[in-house]
Amino acid sequence: MGRRPVSRKRSGAPARPLSAGGFGTRVELGEDAYQVRTVTGSGAVKDYRCPGCHQVIAAGTAHVVVWPAADSGGVADRRHWHAGCWRREAGRRG
Numbered sequence: 008m009g010r011r012p013v014s015r016k017r018s019g020a021p022a023r024p025l026s027a028g029g030f031g032t033r034v035e036l037g038e039d040a041y042q043v044r045t046v047t048g049s050g051a052v053k054d055y056r057c058p059g060c061h062q063v064i065a066a067g068t069a070h071v072v073v074w075p076a077a078d079s080g081g082v083a084d085r086r087h088w089h090a091g092c093w094r095r096e097a098g099r100r101g
């Protein structure tokens with residue numbers, strides 16, 4: 008009877024680079040799945056309006072882009088959020 012070696016728990020998650028290409032991270036909120044991508048300040052070249060607080064995200068401000076995961080190719084539904092506003096939204100819906 009072979010005993011399985013006790014799987015050692017890793018202390019701390021492996022450090023995964025945040026910049027995993029241009030495709031973003033899949034996030035599931037309730038029944039909906041989204042792709043979320045972080046935009047750095049230098050990558051933000053335009054002003055956007057945040058759907059969370061309806062304030063402008065000024066060019067040069069790091070923020071996140073969110074779009075429905077089911078529509079991975081479609082950029083029409085992309086929304087630009089303040090990172091904090093998206094976190095709050097995700098917390099409310101997740």
Ligand SMILES: [Zn+2]
Nearest residue numbers: 057060089092
């Ligand atoms: Zn906002």
